[in-house]
Amino acid sequence: MSTIARAEVLVSSPGRNFVTLRITTSDGVTGLGDATLNGRELAVASYLRDHLVPLLIGRDPARIEDTWQYLYRGAYWRRGPVTMTAIAAVDTALWDIKGKVAGLPVYQLLGGRSRNGVLVYSHASGVDVPSLLDDVARFRDLGYLAVRAQAAVPDIGGSYGVRKGEVYEPAATSLPDEQPWSTEAYLNFAPGYLRAVRDRFGFDFHLLHDVHHRLTPIEAARFGKDVEECRLFWMEDPTPAENQEAFRLIRQHTTTPIAVGENLTSIWDVQHLITEQLIDYVRTTVVHAGGITHLRRIFDLAALYQVRTGSHGATDLSPISLAAAVHVDISVPNFGIQEYMGHAAETAEVFRSGVRFENGMLLPSEEPGLGVEYDDEAAERFPYEPKYLPVARRLDGSVHDW
Ligand code: GCO
Numbered sequence: 001m002s003t004i005a006r007a008e009v010l011v012s013s014p015g016r017n018f019v020t021l022r023i024t025t026s027d028g029v030t031g032l033g034d035a036t037l038n039g040r041e042l043a044v045a046s047y048l049r050d051h052l053v054p055l056l057i058g059r060d061p062a063r064i065e066d067t068w069q070y071l072y073r074g075a076y077w078r079r080g081p082v083t084m085t086a087i088a089a090v091d092t093a094l095w096d097i098k099g100k101v102a103g104l105p106v107y108q109l110l111g112g113r114s115r116n117g118v119l120v121y122s123h124a125s126g127v128d129v130p131s132l133l134d135d136v137a138r139f140r141d142l143g144y145l146a147v148r149a150q151a152a153v154p155d156i157g158g159s160y161g162v163r164k165g166e167v168y169e170p171a172a173t174s175l176p177d178e179q180p181w182s183t184e185a186y187l188n189f190a191p192g193y194l195r196a197v198r199d200r201f202g203f204d205f206h207l208l209h210d211v212h213h214r215l216t217p218i219e220a221a222r223f224g225k226d227v228e229e230c231r232l233f234w235m236e237d238p239t240p241a242e243n244q245e246a247f248r249l250i251r252q253h254t255t256t257p258i259a260v261g262e263n264l265t266s267i268w269d270v271q272h273l274i275t276e277q278l279i280d281y282v283r284t285t286v287v288h289a290g291g292i293t294h295l296r297r298i299f300d301l302a303a304l305y306q307v308r309t310g311s312h313g314a315t316d317l318s319p320i321s322l323a324a325a326v327h328v329d330i331s332v333p334n335f336g337i338q339e340y341m342g343h344a345a346e347t348a349e350v351f352r353s354g355v356r357f358e359n360g361m362l363l364p365s366e367e368p369g370l371g372v373e374y375d376d377e378a379a380e381r382f383p384y385e386p387k388y389l390p391v392a393r394r395l396d397g398s399v400h401d402w
């Protein structure tokens with residue numbers, strides 16, 4: 001019987017920090033899993049190295065579900081981003097191995113294609129409205145059928161989601177950058193630029209917007225109502241999701257669709273959001289919600305309630321996560337959309353991925369497994385550096401949700 005012979009935790013920083021798990025079987029088959037938790041990377045690296053790798057050696061790599069249950073229930077301490085990201089890395093690597101052993105791309109193991117390609121949205125942004133409009137035009141010219149729009153709130157400075165360089169990367173400083181926030185200024189400004197996008201480009205493409213947890217439920221309800229005429233594909237994370245009841249209030253006031261879940265890590269964290277139909281799209285991901293095995297469980301629950309998928313795909317999810325997401329997205333019946341920002345050029349030097357962008361869609365690699373390779377030599381050129389996400393402060397100096 002083939003067994004797990006080796007499991008290595010690889011930390012590198014090609015363009016940004018990534019943690020990768022590589023499992024090698026006694027037959028020499030390797031599998032990769034993403035274990036990146038933005039701004040808290042080494043906690044997952046230690047969880048894997050110190051607590052999971054010793055449990056993996058000698059196990060049967062084919063027993064994916066059993067390994068998931070063993071690591072989840074066996075920890076006693078349940079859920080949470082560190083645990084679920086570490087389990088996700090193991091799970092993803094084992095699916096990669098299973099695909100390679102079977103000689104099939106992972107999506108074939110998940111039931112095969114349910115669609116021809118995976119609809120994606122990318123991030124248009126601007127320091128003001130004209131530059132946002134130019135950026136939306138650029139993404140439409142590149143063939144995107146769905147675009148997220150964010151612009152800097154005038155005179156405030158610290159708006160979420162505005163790109164500075166080639167690639168949007170919020171975790172850019174060695175200690176957290178402190179950014180100012182004014183809900184009043186945002187609520188006065190943001191509906192206007194979303195309308196400006198529709199006025200200029202019309203309605204023949206999907207328009208998305210990320211509120212990034214910044215509003216109270218009643219503020220979010222007002223925002224949702226204000227932008228109804230823009231017919232957003234979704235407003236994302238209108239309010240923090242710890243209090244799930246909050247979404248009922250938003251729902252009572254607006255038909256703007258709601259997407260939540262990028263920082264939720266298990267089926268139990270999204271259970272009420274889904275079963276009480278408080279959201280329209282669930283944004284949980286392979287890497288932060290327990291791997292392919294657990295994500296499919298979440299998506300199956302969502303399907304019962306006509307909640308569609310809309311997985312997070314920011315730059316802090318490595319190309320391994322993106323490849324795994326595309327295998328899941330192409331196979332599940334209730335797929336909605338996939339976030340796709342594109343990675344920095346350095347990232348592609350370390351992670352060689354067969355995922356392709358064509359006509360607004362992503363296509364999975366047809367190689368056995370996930371279709372991603374990790375280049376150790378290239379990775380050596382990009383050592384880990386501590387990087388933090390920003391923190392938001394209201395204009396009176398108090399801490400706000402970033
Ligand atoms: C998104 C997200 C990201 C997150 C980042 C945190 O919708 O893409 O909100 O921009 O802020 O992934 O690590």
Ligand code: MG
Pocket residue numbers: 210212236237262
């Ligand atoms: Mg988001």
